[in-house]
Amino acid sequence: MKQLLFEDDPQFWFETLRVFGHASYGGSDFGEVVATASRIKPGDYGSWHDEWLAAAERLAAEADGVAAAHPISARDAYLRASTYYRSAEFFLHGNPADPRIAYAYDRSVECFHRAIEGFAGVERVEIPYEGHVLRGYFYRAPGTGRRPILLAHNGFDGSAEDVHFFGAAGGAERGYHVLAFDGPGQPSAIHRDGLVFRPDWEHVVGPVLDFVLADPDVDPDKVALLGLSLGGLLAPRAAAFDERIKAVVAVDAALVHRREGADAHCHVGAQRLATARVFDWLDETL
Numbered sequence: 001m002k003q004l005l006f007e008d009d010p011q012f013w014f015e016t017l018r019v020f021g022h023a024s025y026g027g028s029d030f031g032e033v034v035a036t037a038s039r040i041k042p043g044d045y046g047s048w049h050d051e052w053l054a055a056a057e058r059l060a061a062e063a064d065g066v067a068a069a070h071p072i073s074a075r076d077a078y079l080r081a082s083t084y085y086r087s088a089e090f091f092l093h094g095n096p097a098d099p100r101i102a103y104a105y106d107r108s109v110e111c112f113h114r115a116i117e118g119f120a121g122v123e124r125v126e127i128p129y130e131g132h133v134l135r136g137y138f139y140r141a142p143g144t145g146r147r148p149i150l151l152a153h154n155g156f157d158g159s160a161e162d163v164h165f166f167g168a169a170g171g172a173e174r175g176y177h178v179l180a181f182d183g184p185g186q187p188s189a190i191h192r193d194g195l196v197f198r199p200d201w202e203h204v205v206g207p208v209l210d211f212v213l214a215d216p217d218v219d220p221d222k223v224a225l226l227g228l229s230l231g232g233l234l235a236p237r238a239a240a241f242d243e244r245i246k247a248v249v250a251v252d253a254a255l256v257h258r259r260e261g262a263d264a265h266c267h268v269g270a271q272r273l274a275t276a277r278v279f280d281w282l283d284e285t286l
Helices: 010-025 030-038 045-066 071-088 099-116 168-172 187-193 202-212 231-241 253-260 270-285
Strands: 122-129 132-139 147-153 177-181 218-228 247-251
Touching (some): 030 045, 071 099, 099 187, 122 202, 132 187, 147 231, 168 177, 177 202, 202 218, 202 231
Parallel strands (some): 147 177, 147 218
Antiparallel strands (some): 122 132
């Protein structure tokens, strides 16, 4: 499809499309994304950071100002601010010591935490892992009785917070408990504890399974694992060595975009469509 913005900068356009995609579950607003992206100088990483940071700071301040009187409006603004803060630091990692990374990441997580206070059934969790903890979020499906569980993690540069928009919220509303988490090498683990990636991902997912299967509301016979981007390589590795996992969804962005079609990729409803198809398949498999 024709690039609507950044016509000569596919890298910036791709990341803009990613931000558009968060709109399906409230993580961005089409007008805000267009307005912000229109102010960015193509190919200028500093400009990318500055404009997304400004958008995030404005929204976070608005949310702070209305939180007491208008908690729903504040929740929605915090959720979008979280996305924009994460976008601000996305291209800065050529220099891991850049202080702008830590500031934007910390503010993104803080805003996400403020946002999920307004969602029923979502709680922060810490999973014991080799003398440390893996941080994540448990989405408890409404209703009573045992439910299937979806473990979900991102890839090289995505976060557990991003998983809210890529299966966690969609899974819970379809009757799945969902545990979204960061493993070693992923944002909270590398930022907070310096934990780096490891190839034997079954030793990451194993402790996560131990943790979540201790919940009596989780059906141990209906366990699925979702890996996004690089996670689409890591998740099958874990499943190959842990028989507790009954289904795997390996989401490679290029494959999903090819399947759904390029036009669907930029449509704000495409993410909900893809989510629906994934969970239809999981229903049949589990």
